[in-house]
Amino acid sequence: MKNHGYARRCPAIFCPLQRRRQMFKDKRPGKWILLGSLLVIIMLGLLIFFGMQAQAAKNQPFLPIKEVKTKAGISVWLAEDHSLPIVALRFVFLDAGSANDPDDRQGLARMLSNTMDEGAGKLDSQSFQKALSDNSITLSFNASRDGFGGELKTLKRNEAKAFDLLAMAINEPRFDAEPLARMRDGNLSRIKSSLSEPDWMAARVVNDKAFEGHPYSKNSGGTISSLGRITADDLRNFKKNNLSRDRLLIAVSGDIDQATLESAIDKIFAKLPEKSAGSAIKDTSITNGGKxxxxxxxxxxxxxxxxxxxxxxxxxxxxxxxxxxxxxxxxxxxxxxxxxxxxxxxxxxxxxxxxxxxxxxxxxxxxxxxxxxxxxxxxxxxxxxxxxxxxxxxxxxxxxxxxxxxxxxxxxxxxxxxxxxxxxxxxxxxxxxxxxxxxxxxxxxxxxxxxxxxxxxxxxxxxxxxxxxxxxxxxxxxxxxxxxxxxxx
CATH class of the missing domain: 3.30.830.10 (Metalloenzyme, LuxS/M16 peptidase-like)
Structure with missing residues (x-):
């Protein structure tokens, strides 16, 4: 192996190998005592340092979250983190899910979640989806039995565009005929293909029997006949009656400051109705036990x-x-x-x-x-x-x-x-x-x-x-x- 002269150019205080060799060559007792004392002091210092670090970590929150209130009075929980240039927003409207579907319009909340990002404002479906794709923005909506929600994820540099698109989808969804028909056909195809899946069949029966007489027994994905009845006006009415600020919860994380967040949240949600006109869902318990x-x-x-x-x-x-x-x-x-x-x-x-x-x-x-x-x-x-x-x-x-x-x-x-x-x-x-x-x-x-x-x-x-x-x-x-x-x- 070639000697590149590193040993010669490495002063003893910075070179561990050279320093160790010098220590073993030196036979003077006084120096050994001094070195031993120095090592003890260093070890004690390290123990104190790491103990302080551990205590500091223990006193830090597991996840720093703070509540932000906008000028419109909307509450947001924020975990601000500037280590990555990414912003994520999640929201839900409680008691605005499929349990609120009319009996003859089962699947209405699901269809709303399918179509709210299929064109908004002046942008038709294709233009809206292109704007998301061109700016690397992820936007989607979802409907469960209990709520209607959505999620947005964007790079920091595109946050203004992302918030604009979400605001359009929330306040100005178009519900054009083409995407509405396309989403209806997709849901009908899903139901028909599920008819050959035994686990799906079991889920349908258990929901019907365990939640008998309660809105939870409805088919959140719709039925073959009910999906065909759903119109653009049904979607508009469901949105108007159920997506209100009194049911809204919002969480945000990532690279965004409080002032920017407050402005964005009000732009997206402040125009929504303050109170819901939707009906309340009653509590229930599991039915048909023992059967x-x-x-x-x-x-x-x-x-x-x-x-x-x-x-x-x-x-x-x-x-x-x-x-x-x-x-x-x-x-x-x-x-x-x-x-x-x-x-x-x-x-x-x-x-x-x-x-x-x-x-x-x-x-x-x-x-x-x-x-x-x-x-x-x-x-x-x-x-x-x-x-x-x-x-x-x-x-x-x-x-x-x-x-x-x-x-x-x-x-x-x-x-x-x-x-x-x-x-x-x-x-x-x-x-x-x-x-x-x-x-x-x-x-x-x-x-x-x-x-x-x-x-x-x-x-x-x-x-x-x-x-x-x-x-x-x-x-x-x-x-x-x-x-x-x-x-x-």
């Missing part, structure tokens, strides 16, 4: 949906519920349901549970599929694992693993500017405090095995389960046959 419904299909598997009543984050046991669900079936691989049904007995490729937090009810659901002959065995596993959770405390390792995953995965939900905006908006939807994320890990880590046992006894009650089967299973007792899919035609 098993079968929609027969000549297929080699049975698709299974189970729904149970649950509760939301306002309940003192909410964090125990989240951990209980993770252990029972929410974890996927590693959960009790997956371990028993797949790993031990080989009955399925996957089985999962999850909590569903709607605005007007709350539920825990289980979803899976299995070969026809093992349908009853699978139902027994789902029930038996519930009973075990009720009667036997989880062990310390199982609980700690669940806690570690849930708290450890939190930063992954904040890995991009738009994900941060989505997280902030969810805090607002759930009416959580602005510093909630600072305490989330403490809430999770405070849960005990006794808490899990108590919640299991509250929630995992097989006698309250609304169960739906799609397939052709045999020897299932007390089955109620469903003759046709609800809210499809």
């Amino acid at each position: 098993i419904y079968l929609f027969e299909q000549d297929i080699p598997q049975t698709f299974i949906e189970v729904m149970l009543p649950a509760f939301d984050h306002k309940d003192k046991d909410y964090y125990a519920l989240e951990l209980m669900n993770y252990i029972y079936g929410g974890a996927g691989f590693g959960s009790r349901l997956m371990e028993t049904a797949r790993e031990q007995r080989g009955l399925t490729y996957g089985i999962y549970s999850g909590t569903q937090d709607y605005r007007h009810t709350d539920a825990l659901n289980v979803s899976t599929s299995t070969k026809t002959a093992s349908t009853q065995e699978m139902l027994t596993i789902i029930k038996d694992e519930m009973v075990k959770m009720q009667n036997t405390p989880v062990d310390a390792k199982e609980l700690q693993d669940a806690k570690s995953y849930i708290t450890g995965s939190m930063p992954l939900a904040l890995s991009s500017t738009d994900k941060i905006a989505a997280m902030i908006l969810q805090l607002r939807v759930d009416s959580l405090p602005i510093d909630y994320l600072d305490h989330f890990a403490d809430y999770i880590n405070a849960v005990t095995p006794e808490d899990i046992l108590r919640v299991s006894k509250r929630i995992l009650k097989p006698e309250l389960a609304t169960t739906v089967l799609v397939g052709k299973p045999e020897n299932i007792q007390n089955v109620i046959t469903v003759k046709e899919l609800p809210n499809v035609q």
Whole structure:
């Protein structure tokens, strides 16, 4: 190896290798004592420094969020971050979703979300979409049972154009005949193709039975007949009656200052009606508990949906519920349901549970599929694992693993500017405090095995389960046959 002379040009104080050699050559005790003392001082300094850094980090918010009030009185939660030249905005109008669709216009909120970015102001559909594409702007709208929302993501340099386009879409949507027909045809095609999907069929039946008599039982994607009835005037009226400032929640993250944000928000939303003319949605609970419904299909598997009543984050046991669900079936691989049904007995490729937090009810659901002959065995596993959770405390390792995953995965939900905006908006939807994320890990880590046992006894009650089967299973007792899919035609 060639010697490029680095050793000669490297003074001893800056060259670790040369400095170490000199130290070992020097035999004077006094110098060793001095060096030892110096090292101790350096180590103590480093310990103090890193301790101060850790304490400073501990005292910093998990995610710095502040509330901004515009001149029009609109509230926005902002996570200002100038490290990347990106701005993300998320918003939702609560109680403005598909639950508000008229019975003969199911799919209205969905169609509104499909068409509001298909032309606005003086820009037709093609021109509007070209303006988004030319400026690298992402804009979309969405409709759930509980709300109507949207998201905007833009580069800092194009923020003015992005805000202009969003303001046009919110205040001056065109609802031209061509995009309206195109979106209607797309939704009809989606429904018709879904008619061959057993999991979609199971979802339709379980929604109809678990939410019987409530607007949640409607088909948010529309029916074949209702989509054909929806007109541009229907879209305008739904927007006028439901998209109002009293229902509006907004979250923003990224490279934007407060003054620019205030001006943009008022430009986009201040012209909307102050109060909603839409009807209020009543609370409900899961119905038809203890019943098993079968929609027969000549297929080699049975698709299974189970729904149970649950509760939301306002309940003192909410964090125990989240951990209980993770252990029972929410974890996927590693959960009790997956371990028993797949790993031990080989009955399925996957089985999962999850909590569903709607605005007007709350539920825990289980979803899976299995070969026809093992349908009853699978139902027994789902029930038996519930009973075990009720009667036997989880062990310390199982609980700690669940806690570690849930708290450890939190930063992954904040890995991009738009994900941060989505997280902030969810805090607002759930009416959580602005510093909630600072305490989330403490809430999770405070849960005990006794808490899990108590919640299991509250929630995992097989006698309250609304169960739906799609397939052709045999020897299932007390089955109620469903003759046709609800809210499809």
